Amino acid sequence: MSMTITEKILAKAAGKKKVASGELVNANIDIVMCHDVTTPPAISMLQRLGIDKVFDPEKIIVTPDHFQPAKDIKSAELHKRLDEWATRHNIKHYYKLGRTGVCHALLPEQGHTRPGEVIVGGDSHTCTYGAFACFSTGIGSTDLAAAIATGQLWFRVPASIKFVLKGTLPKGVYSKDVIIAVITRIGVDGALYKAMEFTGPALAKMSMEARMTITNMAIEAGAKNGIIGFDDVTKQYLDEHLKEKTDYTVYESDKDAEYVGVEEFDCSKLEPMVALPHLPSNGVPIGKCAGKAMDQAYIGSCTNGRIEDLRIAAKILEGKKVAIRTIIVPATPEIWKQTMDEGLFNIFYDAGCVIAAPTCGACLGGFMGVLAEGEKCVSTTNRNFVGRMGHPKSEVYLVSPATAAASAVEGKLTDPRKYM
Numbered sequence: 001m002s003m004t005i006t007e008k009i010l011a012k013a014a015g016k017k018k019v020a021s022g023e024l025v026n027a028n029i030d031i032v033m034c035h036d037v038t039t040p041p042a043i044s045m046l047q048r049l050g051i052d053k054v055f056d057p058e059k060i061i062v063t064p065d066h067f068q069p070a071k072d073i074k075s076a077e078l079h080k081r082l083d084e085w086a087t088r089h090n091i092k093h094y095y096k097l098g099r100t101g102v103c104h105a106l107l108p109e110q111g112h113t114r115p116g117e118v119i120v121g122g123d124s125h126t127c128t129y130g131a132f133a134c135f136s137t138g139i140g141s142t143d144l145a146a147a148i149a150t151g152q153l154w155f156r157v158p159a160s161i162k163f164v165l166k167g168t169l170p171k172g173v174y175s176k177d178v179i180i181a182v183i184t185r186i187g188v189d190g191a192l193y194k195a196m197e198f199t200g201p202a203l204a205k206m207s208m209e210a211r212m213t214i215t216n217m218a219i220e221a222g223a224k225n226g227i228i229g230f231d232d233v234t235k236q237y238l239d240e241h242l243k244e245k246t247d248y249t250v251y252e253s254d255k256d257a258e259y260v261g262v263e264e265f266d267c268s269k270l271e272p273m274v275a276l277p278h279l280p281s282n283g284v285p286i287g288k289c290a291g292k293a294m295d296q297a298y299i300g301s302c303t304n305g306r307i308e309d310l311r312i313a314a315k316i317l318e319g320k321k322v323a324i325r326t327i328i329v330p331a332t333p334e335i336w337k338q339t340m341d342e343g344l345f346n347i348f349y350d351a352g353c354v355i356a357a358p359t360c361g362a363c364l365g366g367f368m369g370v371l372a373e374g375e376k377c378v379s380t381t382n383r384n385f386v387g388r389m390g391h392p393k394s395e396v397y398l399v400s401p402a403t404a405a406a407s408a409v410e411g412k413l414t415d416p417r418k419y420m
Helices: 005-013 039-048 073-088 103-109 124-132 141-150 175-186 208-216 232-241 307-317 333-341 344-351 401-410
Strands: 024-028 031-034 060-062 118-121 135-138 152-156 159-166 194-199 225-228 261-266 273-275 283-285 296-299 325-328 376-379 395-398
Touching (some): 005 118, 005 135, 005 225, 031 141, 039 073, 039 141, 103 124, 103 208, 103 232, 118 141, 124 208, 124 232, 135 225, 175 208, 175 283, 194 208, 208 225, 296 307, 307 401, 333 344, 376 401
Parallel strands (some): 031 118, 118 135, 159 194, 296 376
Antiparallel strands (some): 273 395
16 A cells, blocks of 8 residues: 555554554654643643653653743743753753754754654644654644653544645745745645645755745644655755764655645746735735835744844845844754854844844744734744734734845835845
């Protein structure tokens, strides 16, 4: 029986020779990601049940990132509970103090994502790690509690949709533009509880950082997981980042594997995209909305806060001044230091930007960039739902780092190709 890469990984995790879409399986979990918002409720559930254990302290990765540094008393209490729990159970990979970072950038950077594994996390954008040819998906606090205690979870094997990315990305077009175009075509429920499997020559030319942007937003189409096959680009990244467990198993989709749909995109015809309020699927080419005034530009998040993204923004901002409030947030301490060492902070400072410590804060309307009533933000984040970054009557426009930087300079939605 032929299988997709997603089916093969879940079959391995369930101890089966084969599985099919729709089948229920009990899978062993390789990595559990925990942060400061969904983990404390999971800890409380376990305590109420009299369960004070973790299945493996070396397979649980902990980082407070959503309200880091703590923005108020309530978030400080979350951090305190997380810290006490992680310390009590001797969690080996606990990133705190000056080493905490945005979870979905931190785990790959620190070598915790490996091909062929099953990774879950108490955050919807855990699907990011699928860029490394693994099955990775977000779960709620209840399932997180079960995973922490037992190292196992039930899954319904998702059917797969193949997305073939053809051609070559034109100048000024990036992976963020690609995934906005994909979601715009299929809609926010176009891949509901399905695996979005990405392939094609355009994808093959993308860096791992660019690929993570694509799988990061699979959930915005309702997908259970996003996944990309292993290749030389994957191997090079893993060779540079895996620190302890360096062995892994590579699975590939069979040539005759069954897909419920195949979507092809000619990436050479794409333009810089903007997802207008209030859905990630509300995408249009920049030419259809250029000139709309903005109040804030935000460059960061688990979608576009990596060094590649910051380099792209800096190239446009160099020697210019921003016309609106512009916030730059490197996603991890290592990225922060690299950005500083490369002199990019000087560019951002000279341009008039705010440079922040690694945090998810503004993306979810928590802090460090919350919007007031009527304000409009051009953002490299992944969601633009009503009230996502602040007031219910504020607006968020999703774009690439290049488009965000160009728009910051002019104070309005701007085609980044103007500065290339």
